[in-house]
Amino acid sequence: MKTDCYLLVLASLLLNFGSHAQTKLATGSQKPMPAAEWIDADTGHKIVRLTTLDGANESFYFHNNPFVKSLGSEGDKMVYYHTSPAGKQLYSFNLKTRQSEPLTRAFPKVHGEIVAKKRREVFYQVGDTVYATHIDNKKTRLVYVFPADFKADITTLNADETQLGGAWGSDAEKEIYRQFPAKHDFFTRIYEAKLPRTLFMVSADGKSQLTKLFTDNAWLNHVQFSPTDANCLMFCHEGPWEKVDRIWTIDTKTKAVKLIHKRTLDREIAGHEWFGADGKTIWFDHQKPRGETFAVTGTNLKTGTEKTYALKRDEWSVHYTSSAHQKTFAGDGGYPTSVAKSAEGHWIYLFTPDGDHFNAEKLANLKVHDYKLEPNVHFSPDGKWLIFRANFEGQAQVYAVEIAKSAS
Template sequence: MKTTFALTVLSGLLHFGLSAQAQPTLATGAQKPMAAAEWIDEATGHRVVRLTPLSGSNASFYFHNNPFVKQRRREGDQMVYYHTSPEGKQLYTVNLKTRKSEPLTRAFAQVSGEIVAPKRREVFYQTGDSVYATHLDTKKTRLIYVFPPDFRATITTLNADETQLGGTWSTNEEKEIYRKYPAKSDYFNRIYEAKLPRTLFSVGVDNGQLTKIFTDKAWLNHVQFSPTDPQLLMFCHEGPWHKVDRIWTINTETKDVKLVHKRTMDMEIAGHEFFAPDGKTIWYDQQLPRGATFYVTGTDLKTGYERKCQLDRNEWSVHYTISPSQQLFAGDGGNETAVAKAPDGKWIYLLRPEGLKFKSEKLVNMKQHDYALEPNVHFSPDEKWIIFRANFEGESQVYAVEIAKKAL
């Protein structure tokens, strides 16, 4: 009986994602691979956990794409991520409580699209010209839509009531620029300067109806539906940030287009925009001017009021995110060659707003991470962890860092 009880306790500890023994204190990325799947970062004192197995390359979602589906009872929240092996790129799920990973898509050699429908408990994705949805629990897959030959496009977002997928269509001329110049440093200015038309569109999830929403001779990109307003779609005018008024919204019913933030000085930049969880504010990286002073700024969509929180140069991040309670922010840092030219910016940061500035806390030492892979931070649904991707063990994996420091 005592033996059975001991095994039950140990099983319970592992099931809840807790270690049966103390985690080692290690320099993150000093070993490839690390000696353990979880450790205390010796530079910060925070616990770091690898969520994905070392086999293959694994990557969490882009910073503004929700990867989570909440638990129904107590089985654990699910997170969707990409697993790449010699057989191809597939979507997987990991249980954030048990850390058990399972394949979600297996029928296709390559899939793309990072769209989770938490109410439907489905994941939408694309392979070639076809859009599918797979249920997280039953793994049942259904065909949603096949793009016609004269409108080959890409889905990127799902609206708040989960009835409309959204994305952009581009011309064959633009696709040819990508083909001839696959590196971002080569295609970026070429596409911006070409001024080719792009079209925002939606596809009905249940009826497969394609609707063309808006066309402009501009590089329309970074398309995101509001998390609360089913008719509000955000998009950007892509290009060199100091040359564009980047952030826009459109009402998909009225077709009313609005500029969210207009630049106020030469060389000002604003970008990497994302919605607050309540849909009332759009937040973005703002620099006044580029590379000089750094802010995370939020524009209230109803009043137009802009709230600025300033960061030091080393605290600037490639991407920022906001917690579900909207009380905390996080950033994924940046290397010395990025826009901030930060001498010590390679950290995962927790950011607490205090008046007009952020008070930052370093969570993970990212000095062994190659920032060619963007970490893309996410708060876990329970707001206890920050999840990111990194290659400091040699290949891309998905990690979580605990916000609370481990008691010594």
């Protein structure tokens, strides 16, 4: 009798869970949404809220890998940031069990967000000190302390996970940031100042080894190592995109610097660059000219040949990304005041190449989302979901939208 009652209760719970999962709702129509899963009424795709901790929860920047593979059958893990009144700290999230665990204590300020897939560590920086915490056993080690005459920030890890990379800025540049903290105030000022910046590496093994790679009187930024070539470091010349040839690489052994894309017409822009998973292509947002035509272009690093996929104005996204096999792409949409000036660009998009253009599919409606928080899409390790951050429930949370359309 007890067994029968238990089975009835279990069946009821499963039925209720299933009904929640199949409920069609306008995303962001309620704050909070009445369930952790729903079908986006405008797209027919399932959305799942992954994070449940009180406070803000944010997934990583679009080109920073947040995942480590499953050990056995335990489930792949994703690292993310949690912010509470105590401060900001790193957590891991098991994509199979949907359980979160703290990796670090809370800090007033912390940045870095670099996941080492082989080491199974997350690197981060607190003040002038770089740490690494193991994602499974939570052990933390000291990696590097920047000297008084070279205060810099790490942003990337090379393919063999031996070197961290980043860019150093001068005290004069830091003073501009201090006086003008808003991006619209400091951006042009720093670009026009032409202050020195230096690309560097530090040992990921804790050997206190600093290597200065390249210095220029330009705003060197957006530093990313290739995912496959341990000696290939990409960086950009930051500033108004229509005024800079932005995308460059440097060979960390030979110090050879190479321009990846040369602009060919007035107000052409190329930016928000990222490596394809195989390391053979650098992809970027491409407009010829700015705000009039929209595309994603990839430059083959070996041959220099380029492949361009055109987009419609409404499909322009703040950031794009590519799947592991690079047969599909994704974008996080945009807002009416962004470069595309589209009132209908507020979607999480899946893009499929078709000749010289993308075919776009809308996966999630972000009309209620405030794009001051950039969604920054990531393909899940199994390729079945797009993971993003959004604030349509009132505060930042991490969500996943299923790429396959719901059957209901």
